[in-house]
Amino acid sequence: MNTATTANGHDVGHDAHEHHPKGVMRWIATTNHKDIGSMYLWFSFAMFLVGGCMALTIRSELFQPGLQIVQPEFFNQLTTLHGLIMVFGAIMPAFVGFANWMLPLQIGASDMAFGRMNNLSFWLLPPAALLLVGSMFVPGGAPAAGWTLYPPLTIQQGMGMDMAIFAIHILGISSIMGSINIITTIFNMRAPGMTLMKMPLFCWTWLVTAFLIIAVMPVFAGVVTMTLTDRHFGTSFFSAAGGGDPVLFQHIFWFFGHPEVYIVIIPGFGVVSQVISTFSRKPLFGYASMVYAVAAIGVLSFTVWAHHMYTTGMPVTAQLYFMYATMFIAVPTGVKIFNWTATMWRGSLSFETPMLFAIGFIFLFTVGGFSGLVLAMVVVDVQMQDTYYVVAHFHYTMVAGALFSAFAGAYYWLPKWTGHMYNEKLGQVHFWLSFVFFNMTFFVQHFLGIAGMPRRIPDYALQFADFNQISTVGAFGFGLSQLLFLYNVITCIKGGPKAPAKPWDGAEGLEWDVPSPAPYHTWEVQPIVK
Amino acid sequence: MTRAAQGVGLLRLAGGVALTMLAQAANAAYRVNFQEPATKIAQTVYDLHMMMMYICGVIFVGVFGVMFYSIVKHRKATGRVAATFHENTTVEILWTVIPTIILLAMVWPVTKTLISMRDATGADITIKATGYQWKWGYDYIKGEGEGIKFKSVLSTPREQIEGKSPKGENYLLEVDNHLVVPVGKKVRILTTAEDVIHAWYVPALAVKQDAVPGFIRDAAFRADREGTFRGQCAELCGKDHGFMPIVVDVVSAEKYSAWVAEQKTKMAAVADDPSKVWTLDELKTRGEVVYTQNCAACHQPTGKGLPPAFPALDGSKIATGPKDGHLGIVLNGKAGTAMAAFGKQLSDAEIAAVVTYERNAWGNKVGDMVQPSEVKALRK
Numbered sequence: 001m002n003t004a005t006t007a008n009g010h011d012v013g014h015d016a017h018e019h020h021p022k023g024v025m026r027w028i029a030t031t032n033h034k035d036i037g038s039m040y041l042w043f044s045f046a047m048f049l050v051g052g053c054m055a056l057t058i059r060s061e062l063f064q065p066g067l068q069i070v071q072p073e074f075f076n077q078l079t080t081l082h083g084l085i086m087v088f089g090a091i092m093p094a095f096v097g098f099a100n101w102m103l104p105l106q107i108g109a110s111d112m113a114f115g116r117m118n119n120l121s122f123w124l125l126p127p128a129a130l131l132l133v134g135s136m137f138v139p140g141g142a143p144a145a146g147w148t149l150y151p152p153l154t155i156q157q158g159m160g161m162d163m164a165i166f167a168i169h170i171l172g173i174s175s176i177m178g179s180i181n182i183i184t185t186i187f188n189m190r191a192p193g194m195t196l197m198k199m200p201l202f203c204w205t206w207l208v209t210a211f212l213i214i215a216v217m218p219v220f221a222g223v224v225t226m227t228l229t230d231r232h233f234g235t236s237f238f239s240a241a242g243g244g245d246p247v248l249f250q251h252i253f254w255f256f257g258h259p260e261v262y263i264v265i266i267p268g269f270g271v272v273s274q275v276i277s278t279f280s281r282k283p284l285f286g287y288a289s290m291v292y293a294v295a296a297i298g299v300l301s302f303t304v305w306a307h308h309m310y311t312t313g314m315p316v317t318a319q320l321y322f323m324y325a326t327m328f329i330a331v332p333t334g335v336k337i338f339n340w341t342a343t344m345w346r347g348s349l350s351f352e353t354p355m356l357f358a359i360g361f362i363f364l365f366t367v368g369g370f371s372g373l374v375l376a377m378v379v380v381d382v383q384m385q386d387t388y389y390v391v392a393h394f395h396y397t398m399v400a401g402a403l404f405s406a407f408a409g410a411y412y413w414l415p416k417w418t419g420h421m422y423n424e425k426l427g428q429v430h431f432w433l434s435f436v437f438f439n440m441t442f443f444v445q446h447f448l449g450i451a452g453m454p455r456r457i458p459d460y461a462l463q464f465a466d467f468n469q470i471s472t473v474g475a476f477g478f479g480l481s482q483l484l485f486l487y488n489v490i491t492c493i494k495g496g497p498k499a500p501a502k503p504w505d506g507a508e509g510l511e512w513d514v515p516s517p518a519p520y521h522t523w524e525v526q527p528i529v530k
Numbered sequence: 531m532t533r534a535a536q537g538v539g540l541l542r543l544a545g546g547v548a549l550t551m552l553a554q555a556a557n558a559a560y561r562v563n564f565q566e567p568a569t570k571i572a573q574t575v576y577d578l579h580m581m582m583m584y585i586c587g588v589i590f591v592g593v594f595g596v597m598f599y600s601i602v603k604h605r606k607a608t609g610r611v612a613a614t615f616h617e618n619t620t621v622e623i624l625w626t627v628i629p630t631i632i633l634l635a636m637v638w639p640v641t642k643t644l645i646s647m648r649d650a651t652g653a654d655i656t657i658k659a660t661g662y663q664w665k666w667g668y669d670y671i672k673g674e675g676e677g678i679k680f681k682s683v684l685s686t687p688r689e690q691i692e693g694k695s696p697k698g699e700n701y702l703l704e705v706d707n708h709l710v711v712p713v714g715k716k717v718r719i720l721t722t723a724e725d726v727i728h729a730w731y732v733p734a735l736a737v738k739q740d741a742v743p744g745f746i747r748d749a750a751f752r753a754d755r756e757g758t759f760r761g762q763c764a765e766l767c768g769k770d771h772g773f774m775p776i777v778v779d780v781v782s783a784e785k786y787s788a789w790v791a792e793q794k795t796k797m798a799a800v801a802d803d804p805s806k807v808w809t810l811d812e813l814k815t816r817g818e819v820v821y822t823q824n825c826a827a828c829h830q831p832t833g834k835g836l837p838p839a840f841p842a843l844d845g846s847k848i849a850t851g852p853k854d855g856h857l858g859i860v861l862n863g864k865a866g867t868a869m870a871a872f873g874k875q876l877s878d879a880e881i882a883a884v885v886t887y888e889r890n891a892w893g894n895k896v897g898d899m900v901q902p903s904e905v906k907a908l909r910k
Contacts, residue, residue, distance in 0.1 A: 065701060066693045073769045073839060139838040146766045152743060153726040153768055156868045158839060231866065240744020246727055247742060281606065283616040311729060311764075312740045313721075313747030316648040320641060327633045331626060338625045341593055344600040348612040351601075359601070363594065370586040373633075377582065377640045379575050379647055382738050383564060386729060386764040451561040452733035454764045457772030459691060461703045461760075463561060506612075 020520065028123070031115030033100045034518060036122050038417070040097030041410075043125055045486070047089030050133065052479050054082040059441075059475040062468050067459055075458035076144035077160075081132060083147025084164065087264065088171045089129055091398065094406045095267040096121075096178050099206050102413065103182060105511035105518060106200045108191025108527045113184035114177075121177040124170050131167035135160035146456060148257070151238035151249050154227050161231065165224045172217040179210035191510070193529035197291070200509050201284065204291050205270030208298040212259045212266075215302070220256040223249060247312050254305035262301045265365075265397060266294060268405030269336060272358045274509070275408045276340050279355035280347030281506035286339040293332035293339075300329045310378050311385045319378045326376040330369065337366055352504075353427030357408035360435050361401060368396025371446065386456075389449025395442045404434070407485065414492055415499035419517030422492040426484060433481035440474030565733045568759055568780065569751050572736035574643050582636060589632075647736070650750035653718035655711060661721070661728025661741040661763065663870060664770035664827055668709055671720075675790040678797065680707045681875075683823050684773050688831075691773075702772070703760040708779045712786035716752045725870050726768060732761035732778055740765055753780040768868060769839075770827050802879040802902065810886065810899045817887025820880045825888075828868065833892040839868065844892040853900060856885055857908055873909060878902035 020026050020035075030036060058078050061069045070078065100118065104111055112118045135142040140158015143149065154161055186207050190199070199207075227249070229235040236242020238249045269290075277284040284290065306314060306322045340362050349355070371393040375381050384390060407430075414422050444467040449455075453464045460468065502512035510529070514522045567573040604610055655673035659666055662681075670678040682705045689695040691702075698704070711717045721730050721741035730749070731738040734757075739749035753759075761776040781789065808816075822831065825843075829835045833844035843849045848856050860881055863871035872881060882900040889896040 065697060067691055068693065071836075072772065073836065076766070076769065076771070141839070144768070150727060150766070153766065155866060156726070156768065240742075245745070247745070280604075281612040282614065285615075286617050286622055288617070289622050311738050313742065313745070316645060319644060319648075323637060323640070323644075327637050328630075330633055331630055334629045335622070335626055337593060341597045341600070342618075342621070343616075344597060344604065346613040346615075347600065347604050348606040348610045349601060349604050350606040359597075362597070366590065366593070370590065373586065373636075374579065374582055377578065377637065379571075379640055379643045379736075380579050380582070382647070383575060383579075383733060383736060385738055386731075386766075447562045450564055452565055452731075452761065454731070454762050454772070456766045457762070459702060459772050462697060462699070462701050 029119070031111070031119050032520065033104050033112045033115075033118065034417075034520065036112075036118050037097045037100030037102075039122050040093045040100060040125075043122070043129075044090045044092075044094035044097060047085050047093070047129060048482070051082050051085035051090055052482065054078045054085070056475060056479050058082065059472040061458055062460070063472040064469065065460055065462055065465055070458065072458045073144060074141065076146070076456065077136065077142040079456050080143050080146055080149075080164075081136070084132060084167075085129075086398070087147065087260070088168070089125075089132070091264050091402045091406070092171075092175065093125060095206075095209075095264075095402075096175075098202070098267065098271070098406070098409050098413075099178075099182055101417065102511060103185055103203055103206060104189070105416075105514065105522060106203055106509055107186065107189065107194050108510050108523050108529065109185055109189035110521065110523050110526075112181050113189060114181050117177050118181050121174045121181070124174040124177075128167040128170040128174070131163045131170070135163040135167075138163065148250075148253060149224065149227065150253075151227060151230065151246050155231055155239070162228065165228050168224050169221055172221045175213050176217050179213040182206055182210040183214075191523070191526040191529050194510075197288065198529060200270075201273040201287070201290055201294075202267070202270035205266045205268075205273075205294055208294050209263050209266045212263050212298055212301065216256040216259045216263075219252060220260075223252040223256065226252075247309070250309050250312060251306065254308045255302070257308065258305040259298075259301040261394070261397065262297055264402045265405075266297065268361070268402045268409075269294060271405045271409035271412070272340065272361050273343075275354045275358040275412050276343050276362075278412070278504050278507040279352060279358075280344045280349055282343060282347040283508075284339070285342035285345075286335075289335055290339055293335045296332040297329060300325070300332070304329060307376055307381075310381045323376055323378050327373070330373055330376075333369055337362060337369075348506075352411075352424060353422075353431055354408045354412035356428060356431040357404050357411065360431060361404040361408060364396055364400030364404065364435075364438070368393055368401060371396060383452075384449055386454055387449035388445040388453045388455055391455050392442045392445035392449060395445075399442070400438055407431075407434070410485075410489070412504070413511070414489065415503040416511060416514075416516050416518055418493045418496075419499055419515075420492050420496035421499050421503060422488050422496065426488045430481060430484040430488065433484070434478060437474045437477035437481060441471050441478055442474075444470050444474075565759075567736065568734040568753050568755055568757060569736060570754060571643065571647050571751070572734060575736050578640060578643060581639075585632065585636060650718045650748045652716060653750060654715040656718045656720065657709070657711075658720040658722065658746075659709075659730050659741065661723035661725075661730070661767065661774075662875065663725050663768050663868060664763075664774040665823070666705075666709075666728075666730070666763075666774060666776060667724075667875070668707075673715075674712070674787065675793070678790065678793045680793075681823070682707045682709065682777070684775060686773075700760065703762070703775045703777065705775055705777045708758070708777045710779045710781060710786060710789050711753065712783050713753050713756050713780050714783075716750060718748055718750045721747045721749070723767075724874065725868075727765050728763045728767045728774070729765035730761075730776060731764035732759050732776055734759040735761075735778065737761075738764055756780050756782060773827075802877065804878070804902065804906075807901060808879075808882070808899070810890070813883045813886035813899050814890055816879070817883035817885070818891070820876065820884040821887050821891075824872065824876065825884065833888070833894075843888050844894060849888045850894055850896055853885070853889075853898060853904075854908070856889065857881070857900060857905065860885055861905070861908060878905040878909075881905045 138159050142160040143157050143164045145153040226237040236244040238244050238246045304326045307326045448467050499516040501515050564576050567576050656671050658669040665683040667681050685704045685706045690697045721739045723741040723743040728741040735751040737749045737751050759778045763774045828840040829843050835842040861873035863869045879902040882902045882905050886899045
């Protein structure tokens with residue numbers, strides 16, 4: 001289906017055209033999608049390390065019962081910042097980085113539609129990150145109300161809360177601009193013959209994601225602004241004393257928040273679909289149904305938000321509606337898992353690092369999907385809500401889901417980006433260590449949650465001690481394993497075996513028709529896709 | 531090392547980890563399922579969860595059985611050539627429809643249980659649970675025991691939390707006053723909160739209900755066996771969210787009646803005579819108790835606080851300034867901060883005592899005192 005060729009035989013090697021400012025101005029002023037993509041990826045990895053250090057501090061405190069390392073107030077600040085930084089600073093920018101690099105290459109466009117806006121949407125990120133991290137150093141410290149920022153607890157916070165609110169505004173503007181760019185590029189700049197239903201699945205997943213972002217980021221910005229006016233300007237949206245309702249916040253937040261979790265995971269679906277097909281040397285099974293499934297997940301994601309709020313005291317009819325609606329999301333998600341399995345069936349499989357991460361993704365994301373199903377059942381959720389079971393569930397989807405798919409994509413396209421092959425053996429070690437330590441960290445948290453350990457507590461009863469200890473050891477193993485990835489990427493940029501234009505024999509798509517490394521300018525003359 | 535050798539090594543490692551974990555699972559501390567249910571609904575929830583685990587397990591083994599068959603048999607390394615098929619409408623319809631049917635079959639029994647779980651009508655006893663930062667208050671408002679009210683505060687000593695003394699068996703799951711209910715009777719819990727959102731959560735009773743300030747929510751349970759059941763606040767409520775447990779004693783009807791009688795006499799005995807004039811020493815002694823239960827979590831037993839979020843009282847302008855300003859902030863709280871309005875939580879005598887204590891404790895030596903009548907006059 002995606003058998004694209006450069007039919008016009010145009011020479012695609014344009015190294016001589018690399019005229020751009022040198023030094024730091026190249027990066028500040030750039031409108032080149034590859035430069036901006038690289039900056040997004042580096043930024044997200046840096047934030048991943050910052051958020052990871054916070055996670056390790058949290059896990060250290062939880063290594064044994066009692067307060068040893070941090071005090072409860074600071075502990076709450078760490079859990080809050082860890083969540084905000086990982087979701088908005090690490091995972092989302094990582095996939096925007098992939099989109100910047102790969103979308104124009106995959107659809108045969110010379111760049112993103114709006115180069116300067118693209119530049120601005122990246123350069124808004126560092127100030128937002130500074131606000132978030134900097135909030136730890138102001139009087140009162142960082143926000144300590146959890147990444148979900150439920151009032152009235154947010155009303156009690158110091159100015160760190162206001163910094164987080166402004167950071168969210170800025171991040172929202174950045175994501176919306178990025179999404180406008182992606183949608184415009186996909187709709188207007190596809191190569192002749194590249195119909196929508198011929199696009200690689202990564203483009204499709206980003207198209208759906210971009211619409212989700214545009215729909216819900218304003219909602220998030222709105223709800224934190226209401227928090228801001230409640231804090232400083234005498235409104236009482238979320239205070240019963242003034243005629244408001246604290247639970248109103250949760251409804252608005254999760255109307256954003258549930259699509260947000262799909263914003264995080266859907267581009268990963270795209271990466272995994274392409275990687276599985278490449279290393280099975282077989283076209284993706286059920287391309288059309290994959291597209292429909294992603295679109296269905298996108299639409300359904302707006303209809304299930306209150307399953308995060310079963311215990312707030314909503315009427316039983318509302319609980320029933322949200323339970324049934326949530327169950328139906330399992331259907332298109334199941335279709336994706338079946339399609340991936342069918343793609344591998346009777347293929348010619350090989351297991352390079354991208355494939356390992358993609359299979360690891362499917363395996364562990366399914367675990368996260370099943371625990372999601374368990375949580376969807378209201379009566380069971382009443383036992384699990386706000387316990388470590390939920391923490392385990394969403395780390396299976398966010399870490400083993402989104403992060404593993406990002407690793408799959410990074411290893412898959414590194415040869416294209418750098419022109420060198422990464423160290424395959426080291427990549428496989430990175431996968432296996434990540435896989436084992438990930439499960440060691442998070443699988444046991446299911447047990448903690450079932451047994452009744454609430455989340456977001458700095459100290460716990462004695463019966464939870466053993467699993468917490470295992471989890472902490474796993475977390476350190478997982479964190480340290482990521483340094484292997486950093487080392488592998490850096491050595492791959494600096495040298496290594498020369499990568500051919502198409503390093504994976506089963507790969508399909510326009511990005512493999514340009515040389516490796518991809519020249520600074522590509523597809524100045526659009527290819528014709530048959 | 532060859533790839534095969536790597537694989538064997540990894541398998542060995544995984545096997546070792548699995549064995550260690552199995553061995554440890556034998557240890558009672560490694561609980562891998564719900565706490566023993568103490569109500570019929572909790573038992574149903576337990577069973578439903580097991581049913582889902584079995585269904586999910588079968589699907590998981592099925593799907594990944596197919597995938598791992600491919601991984602083993604369809605390898606390029608064995609010289610396989612890939613097939614070229616890429617769609618099959620029949621199969622695709624089947625694996626959309628069958629999961630839908632399975633899901634509906636799973637969700638139906640849940641629907642029935644949910645409706646009975648949420649049914650809080652016909653309760654024998656109604657108790658209001660109020661979440662405070664960071665303790666629970668209980669008011670028996672209907673049924674046997676009506677009129678009983680008390681606060682329930684963590685009783686684990688600070689030294690255990692800080693590691694200065696060995697931790698007790700019920701570390702962090704123990705309180706000074708247990709909630710007591712009779713076995714076999716339907717108990718309705720009304721939840722609300724004074725400051726931020728809390729959640730009243732007792733796993734063995736299968737109850738978790740958010741306590742939202744300004745609103746009343748409800749939940750119900752009927753315990754079918756006697757025992758002591760422990761839970762915790764389940765909604766992040768600030769600094770000491772992890773330190774406001776819930777302990778429920780389910781007792782026989784006779785024991786419950788005896789407990790109610792005992793509480794009533796106790797309440798009558800400690801009720802303060804509103805016209806009594808207190809001496810400075812009486813106020814300070816009582817005030818220290820009130821301070822420890824209500825103020826020390828933030829302002830610390832030393833009065834030094836945890837600035838800047840929780841200011842020091844020792845040497846503070848308010849605690850050493852005019853009485854009315856000091857009383858005002860304790861009664862009405864301070865908007866936009868964690869300082870709650872204690873006027874609604876504490877009696878006139880308690881507020882008079884704690885304010886007097888704060889003005890004359892640590893380095894504070896104002897020397898004056900507040901009588902309950904002054905507090906009463908200040909209340910609007």
